[in-house]
Amino acid sequence: AAGRTARVVVAPVAAPAPAPAAAPAAPGATRITADKVFGRQDVDAVAEGSAVLIRDNTRVEGDSLHYFELTDEVEASGKVRVSRGTDEMTGPHARVKVGQQVGVFESPDYAISRPARPAPPGQVLLPGQFTPRAQQPLTGHGSAEKLYLEGENQFRFTNATWTSCKPDQPDWYLKASELDLDYDSNVGEARGGTMFFKGVPLGYLPWADFPLADQRRSGVLSPTFGTSNKVGFDLTVPYYFNLAPNYDDTLTFRYMGRRGLQLRNEARYFTPDYKGYSFIEYMPEDQVEGRSRYAGNVRHDHNFGGGWSGNVNFSGVSDPRYFIDLSSRLHLTSQVHLPREARLSYGGGGWWTASGLLQSFQTLQDPKTNVKVGEPYKRLPQLTLTANRPELPGGATFMLASEFVDFHHTQFTRGQRVTAYPQLALPLQTAAFYITPKIGLHATRYEIERRNGDTGDESLSRTLPILSVDSGVTFERETTFAGTDYIQTLEPRVYYLYVPYRDQSQFPNFDSGYYDFNFAQIFAENVYTGGDRISNANQVTTALQTRLIDPASGAEKIRAAIGQRYYMVDQRVSLNQNSPVRTGKQADLLAAFSATFAPKTTLDTAWQYNPRDSWTERFNFGVRFQPAYAKALGVSWRYRRNYSTVAGSPDGFRDLDITGQWPLWGNWYGVGRYNRNLRDHRLTQGIAGLEYNGGCWVFRGVVQHLTTSATDSTRSLFFQLEFNGAGSIGSSPLNVLKRSVPGYAKINDGSTPFVGDDDDL
Known part of the structure; x- marks a missing residue:
């Protein structure tokens, strides 16, 4: 190292007689071997013929070496090879300061690699947003006219090439007049560069930088482009600001050929006490609509300490058709209510918690359809107090659910509702069975401001006792199925519920609706959601479940119920005056079956049968086969006889969904989704794509059809070339595929640290 005298050990390779093996050189010592070695002590040493210089993890080989001890330099000629750890450079001539790792290499071929390093403190921020993939070593290969070694982990090249492909198969490479590789910051920088793919230049890059490892850094991210019938040609150029390990910002310019320029800014932050995400996007003038358009979202979660916490979630768009016109995501185009809420909670009471909520919505009523969207009531505010106190005398448990809500609406009746529901249960449980009797008193009071001709009392109250008994038994036995030993269970359950009748026809309906009918709901105390309707009940629910369990792993192989x-x-x-009520002694019959078969095949099916009218109300059936990474196939079929949007239709809803990702031939993969509404004979979402894994690069081509409303659809084209270690060009379909194709996996290991799930509204 610089500033100290190196100990030089010299030895000829060809000795006249066998000699004992030389002991390893001491750390920091320089060892030189060759066919012939001569020089001046403490001045220099000359080695000729298969010459090798070794110090620690640095090794210099050549036809001849000249080592200058005073300056700690070595000059190598002939077939020169310099290796330092995982780095290797070869060429005709080099002169290097061994300790400082500074020098010049003439006409080198090089391979530089670094082992994977853990993310630095603060690298992982928001779950699902900042979590980096498993870090992997990235090896860069290339050649240059000249290489300047500028210290440990610092390389500068002139007239150089760089690629992450194998040296004998450089499908793509970057050629630059000047190239800097900084492995301290893991950033490469090229000036006067051209990107080549399969020998064809893709574009001139006056300046570009690229990552040398999976980590965040500031800079221009890979631009994306695509096309759709709604926006035309679509070009997006993001600039990423890595402001600190725990917060960042991204400014994005998006040009849409049919509509114009859109600006978007996205910020994320995270600390031990709070985290958040926000974005705003603005289009000064939509050339199709002839007006400005915008969207935004702010989310913040905060832990104040002492049991106090809070969060804010505020969303908004300029007009109801914003997502329909400008988004290609099904979960966005189907939104009708955007939340605007703030919550403050206290959980430091041990067995009780309290919270306060301010909540409203922006309702998106599409003016181009006849489907009417009701505006929900605002809660300004909602105050809740809940308690759960077990281990009371005799083993009893006390529970309390209470709230105060002030409901506001621009058109309908508004008012205040106060609810208190104290409950007392006595759980009796053993390893084989349980029985839990429970009694409660549900008390509600309203203060109402009636509007639009609504008549009735302005003060109303309701008090209802609620009695239930829940019980179940678990039987187990050892059994054999398909030659394998299992544990089979038989689990009957009986639930009794009694709620007396109270006339509630004069009560307002602020937030009540029907629960979905399923296995969880048939054991619930009320068929209605919210707190405005409590149905009378004198009923018994029975269920029987059996499971097949692997005794070694505990995995559940088969479940039937x-x-x-x-x-x-x-x-x-009834829910409202004109709503029907149930008659008859039997509810619908529910049945479900799920199983896991080798190799990694799962089946799920559920059936709801109406015994009163002898027809099927709902039926779902799905099979999924996922034997290995990037191999996934799935098909599901759904039927619902009466669907809420199809009043009076005897054939309410039928849906077929086929998804998959599968190797085709060679390195080609197919990926797709076919989701069709069979009732309307309409494609809800269609995706068809091809992917090719070239080893150091990946091609993805995907087309998507998305029905955004009853009268609109979007057709998009995604085309992407991803170069491992150097970003990508085109429009990335990864987010669309991850959301739409269950089990989808990236077919390449190489990636840039900026590709992740967008976190829009």
């Missing part, structure tokens, strides 16, 4: 509710009185409480 059947359940039904039996009524002893008719339902008398």
Whole structure:
């Protein structure tokens, strides 16, 4: 190293007689071997013929070496090879300061690699947003007219090439007049560069930088481009600001050929006490609509300490068709209510918690359809207090659910609702069975401001006792299925519920609706959501479940269940005046079956049968086969007889969904989704794509059809070339594929640290 005298050990390779093996050189010592070695002590040494100089992890080889001890320099000629750890350079001539790792290499071929390093503190920020993939070593290969070694981990080249491909198969490479590789910051910088793919120049790059490892850094991210029938040619250029390990910002310019320029800014931050995400995008003038358009979202979660916490979620768009016109994501185009809410909670009470909520929505009523979207009530505010106190005398448990809500609406009746529901349960449980009797008193009071001709009392109250008994038994036995030993369970469950009738026809309906009918709901105390309707009940629910369990791993191989509710009185409480009520003694029969078969095949099916009218209300069936990475196939079929958007239709909803990713031939993969509404004979979402893994690069081509409303659809084209270690060109379909194709996996290991799931509204 610089500033100290190196100990030089010299030895000829060809000795006249066998000699004992030389002991390893001491750390920092320089060892030189060759066919012939001569020189001046403490001045220099000359080695000729298969000459090798070794110090620590640095090795210099050549036909001849001249080592200058005073300056700690070595000059190598002939077939020169310099290796330092995982780095290797070869060429005709080099002169290097061994300790400082500074020098010049003439006409080198090089391979530089670094082992994977853990992310620095603060690298991982928001779950799903900042989590980097497993870091992998990235090896860069190339050649140059001249290489300047400028210290440990610092390389500068002139008239050089760089690629992450194998040296004998450089499908793509970057050629630059000047190239800097900084492995301290893991950033490469090229000036006067051209990107080549399969020998064809893709474009001139006056200046560009690229990552040398999976980590965040400031700079221009890879531009993306694509096309769709809604926006035309679509070009996006993002600039990423890595402001600190725990917060960042991205400014994006998006040009849409049909509509114009859009600006977007996205910020993320994270600390031990709070984290958040926000974005705003603005289009000064939409050339199709003839007006400006915008969207935004702010999310913040905060832990104040002492049991106090809070969060804010505020979303908004300029107009109801914003997502329909400008987005290609099904979960965005189907949104009708954007939340605007703030919550403050306290959980430091141990067995009780309290919270306050301010909540409203922006309702998106598409003016081009006849489907009416109701505006939800605002909660300004909602205050809740809940408690759960177990281990009372005799083993009893006390529970309390209470709230105060002030409901606001621009058109309909508004008012205040106060609810208190204290409950007392006595759980009796053993390893084989349990029985839990419970009694509660549900008390509600309203103060109402009636509007639009609504008449009735302005003060209303309701008090209802609620009694239930839940019980179940678990039987187990050892069994054999398909030659394998399993544990089979048989689990009957019986649930009784009694709620007396109270006339609620004069009560407002602020937030009540029907629960979905499923296995969880048939064991619930109320068929209605919210707090405005409590149905009368005198009923028994029975269910039987059996499972097949692997005793070694505990994995569940097969599950089958059947359940039904039996009524002893008719339902008398309706949701609204014109809403139907149930009659008859039997509810629909529910059945479900799921199984896992080798190799990695799962089957799920569920059935809801109406015994009163002898027809099927709902039926779902799905099979998924995923034997290995990037191999996934799935098909599902859904049927629902009465669908809420198709009033009076005997054939409410039928849906077929086929998804998959699978190797085709060679390195080609196919990926797709076919989601069709069979009732309307309409394609809801269609995706068809091809991917090719070239080893150090990946091609993806995807077309998508997305039905955004009853009268609109979007057709998009995604085309991407991803170069491992140097970004990509085109429009990335990764987010679309991850959301739409269950089990989808990237077919290449190389990636840039900036590709991740977008976190829009």
